[in-house]
Amino acid sequence: MRRYLSLVLSLALAGAAFLSGQTMPEKRTVVTIGADGVQRIEVIGGSYYFDPNVIVVKVNVPVELRVRKESGITAHNMVLKAPEAGIDFSVSLSTTPQSITFTPTKTGKFPFACTHKLLFFKSHKDQGMQGVLEVVE
Numbered sequence: 001m002r003r004y005l006s007l008v009l010s011l012a013l014a015g016a017a018f019l020s021g022q023t024m025p026e027k028r029t030v031v032t033i034g035a036d037g038v039q040r041i042e043v044i045g046g047s048y049y050f051d052p053n054v055i056v057v058k059v060n061v062p063v064e065l066r067v068r069k070e071s072g073i074t075a076h077n078m079v080l081k082a083p084e085a086g087i088d089f090s091v092s093l094s095t096t097p098q099s100i101t102f103t104p105t106k107t108g109k110f111p112f113a114c115t116h117k118l119l120f121f122k123s124h125k126d127q128g129m130q131g132v133l134e135v136v137e
């Protein structure tokens with residue numbers, strides 16, 4: 001009986017995670033600083049994910065995100081609004097890589113996402129197209 005209960009509970013938890021769009025596995029990347037002093041990382045956005053979706057960078061060191069879209073007709077963007085931390089961009093993704101440059105001035109966890117949404121469907125963000133920029137000391 002106890003075993004049965006825990007099975008039901010874990011199924012319920014899995015269901016809740018699925019419904020809230022939290023099924024995306026974490027793909028965490030700690031960005032290294034290049035010889036030129038820039039933290040450079042490639043990011044791919046697609047239906048419906050960012051890869052990586054957890055990007056760890058150092059504070060007060062320039063960052064260059066090289067972003068591109070997976071092939072396909074669905075339009076995507078990447079938006080992060082944290083002007084208080086020196087990070088503020090909104091870019092329409094293209095299959096040709098684009099550079100987003102900024103220097104984070106504050107530590108913290110800053111969420112980014114695709115803001116597209118089609119009619120009554122769930123937003124791309126809610127389908128998993130979101131991530132976190134972690135700025136650390």
Ligand SMILES: [Cu+2]
Pocket residue numbers: 046075076077114115116124125129
């Ligand atoms: Cu999207």
